[in-house]
Amino acid sequence: MNIEESVLRALSSAPDNRASVNELVAQLGLNQSLIMAAAVKLKEAGLAEILEREYEELSPGRDWSEKLPERVALEKLGAVLGLTAEIEIARLPELLARPDVRAEVKWLTRKGWFTRERDRLVLTEKGRQALAGTLEPDELVNRELKGRDGVMVPELQQHLAGVDVAAAVGLLRGRDELVRVRRRVVRSLKLTAAGRAAAAQLERSGARTEDEITQLTPELLASGRWRMVTFRRYDVTLPARVIYPGKEHPLQRIIDEVRRAFLEMGFEETTSPVVESAFWDFDALFQPQDHPAREMQDTFYLRLPARARLPDKELIKRVKATHENGGATGSHGWRYHWHPETAERLLLRTHTTAATIRALAQNPNPPRRVFCIGKVFRRENMDATHLPEFIQIDGIIIDESANLRTLFGTLTEFYRKMGAREVRFRPSYFPYTEPSVEVFANLGRLGWVEMGGAGVFRPEVTIPMGCPSRVLAWGLGLERLAMLRFGVNDIRKLYWADINWLREAKLCR
């Protein structure tokens, strides 16, 4: 069936044998240019005439809202009006939370809801009705625009029978920020006498409408009847049901990225217990036993289990000597008495450096590169940027060519893999590295962000472990990276997940 026939048929069943191009578009599910092409053909055949008429079209303006501002003001005032039903104009800015209320006063009085008496507004009978829910014509018209790009005045009049749409449009004209009123040319088609005859002829010839189908079925395919039907056009621009794939947690995706980056750079992955001894968390890293970070204030200690087994006696001896007087490291040490009981205490590991130092102790011989991604714990109160538990990335490089420059090179390479444009280093201090640096990455539109600490392990750390070469080390935060990347401004959102957020968090940025 060709398009001209469809149009002819549609017009013959339309009231007054007449329909606008838009109505035909909607009815036939064809696009506007196809309809217009058919219209021109029908006109040339003398079957239809093309009429043009100008109408006013209303569309939502920049500040459009379902309620006009004076309705919002009326409702706010209604809530505070006393028995006298009047209110001082001077109080309006406070009540309406707007510094300039001139427009509201103008419209409240123009609508006849209030009269102005000197410095006061007095509620009128009409105002009472409005408060009770009676809507003015311009409000009714305004409400019709919800969810629409534009509505013609005739359509509005059709929806709002008995409402003076013309007057309403008059009121709205000039309030461009709320409702825009524009003139639009509307084309419609009307059958001529010859057209009516042709349509009747078409009807009799019996082109069957049921031959247009919506759903292709196995039955149609099996029987071969699909050859005798046409498929109704769909409006492919309509939205469909929203679906989401199953997804990994955003934090896990970053963990995967970090793992891949380090594996690509020739690192081996390691792990260590979350329930850790003070020895591996602090002492092995040359943190003196009275260091503030070791206090109950900052570290979670355990009631159960309470004591760890310390590693072999020789290692303990070397660590003790290093703390007390430097031992064989060339250092003068911290100059205090080191207690094995303090090192036996159990805690929740405060950094994944506990994992990398264990890896170092297990095999201190170069060349090695080791990384660990894991949970760490600090005794901090929860807020938008702090949790008592979070994920850390630690790495070490045991190598003859380990030095400050190769430390910078390794971390620069790592953060480039993670999407940073530029990486910078500045001097810092950590008890177990010397030199120590802080790492900053330029994350493009997010600017420079502090990413973590790094350095060269102190000889007081490496020599007691039997390590013959220098060791580069770093500890970097993961949540920070995730929060920046996924635009999360409250770290708690990562662990108390809103399913919607998990569904929406995009796989690809």
Place this chain on the structure above:
Amino acid sequence: MPVVSIATDLLCQLMGRRLEAEELGRILTELGCDVEGIDAQTGALKINLLPVRPDMFDVCGLARCLKGYLGIETGLPEYRFPDSGIRVEVKPGLEKVRQFIAAAVARGLRLDDQLVGVIMDLQENLHWGLGRDRRRASIGIYDLNTVEPDFTYGPVLPDGVRFVPLGGVEPQTPAEILQTHPKGQAYRHLLQNCSVYPLLADRRGEVLSMPPIINSEPTRVSEKTTDLFIDVTGPEPAAVAKTLAVIAAVFADLGARVERVTVIYPDNRREHTPDMTPAMMVLTGEETCQVIGISLTPEQIAGFLQRMRYGARVLPEGKIQVLVPAYRSDVMHTRDLIEDVAIGYGYHNLTPALIPTLTPSRPLPLEERCTLLRRAMTGLGFIEIMSLVLSSPEAQFERLNLKDDGQTVVLENPISIEQRILRRHLLTGIMDTFRLNSTQPLPQKLFEIGDVFRLNPAAETGAQTQRRLGFGIADAQAGFADVRSVIEALAREMDWPLKLTADDRMPFITGRSAAIIDEQGATAGWCGEVHPEVLERFGLTVPVVLAEIEIGRLLGDQDALPPLR
């Protein structure tokens, strides 16, 4: 960490060179200062203090560093102090309290508001940094003209003396001060369990102070004060000496004539304080170049050390002899000197380089297989969650009608009631997420792969970690068959020979839960339809099915111990 405000005018005046605040901030950052910003009102630099560099807590110390770094004045700052002739005699009896004291005199100061502020800030910050909140070192500063040397430092009984504490009106005994004076209340823990308290008094017996608590009111320093007496006390000599060295250098930099004081200990040992003798170290050029990764001549290294305010000269055999200023407390190894050479050279001037050695990568098999498992779960339409490891017995046991078997890791010093133990399973995290999302569209399919913990006396640290998979489905039609089909799909995809056997247990409906049994016949997990009583407790009005599987061993983790519960 405390933040100190540094007046840029005074800093430039002390440096002898005018620089804009921004420029100063940039240079100080290159030196390792944590510059927080510039105060919009006063133009002062705000700096987060680094506890290991107490000599950079104040404007004088910063000026000293900047002068070196900018080449205005390099090398070891000379501090030669004459003897004041004043003595402090230490009486026996303080051995278990705080037996060490060092003292100095500073004369000819012209104090104004700003300088009084600088000195008070320095005193407070040294109490924090070197003094560890007065425990290791406590500083007293007095108007020398209000007291009569010589001095005694000795024990006093809690009610053995009366004096007016700083800020007070009435004379009080030491015991009363600890009870009622704000400083007494704040620091009395430092004298806990002591039968005697330390007291510094002059020739007439007038009290200067009761360290580490409070000075006496009559010795108070004012703008009219020109001559000061300064003491530092503590339980160990190093922190006491370092603290006084920092203060003495600052007063000398401010133009005071600093003089030494003789301290006589009960064994007749005499010390002349402050001791500004530099420590000597020898550095090799080879070691320095290896750590930094650049090549420098011994002369260049000595030059950078001088910029960082060390004394440095090249010895005939090419090594570098370094003199470390007495006010530096962070230099304990030649490596510390090398860091300062690198800072002197400028971290921003170092070109990054890659390690030339090849090392093959080795992922942990457990993590690799968990990645596959995640792929299977997301393919089955599940969304991953991550919940906290810290939990409470109520959340882990009571709310799920489970029994606490006493095998849980328990914190000694928890910070909140909700976080007192390490989690034993993943089910609470999943149920909590359903609770938080009870108004969201159904079905909801969640999973978590994470570690749970239990006591194990055989383990080195007394506890063992288990890797588990937990998942749940919340839906109007959710039933046992749904959870079973997921377990069967996983068993197929991951090549796990799992069987389900009837096993009634909480938090499930009786007759609708199963144990998941592995090849060896051990229980690897549980699944079932959650009991309505539990659903109600989580505020859920939709059926939920849950499963949890111990996957460490299933995934071939050699270290995983048999699952227990």
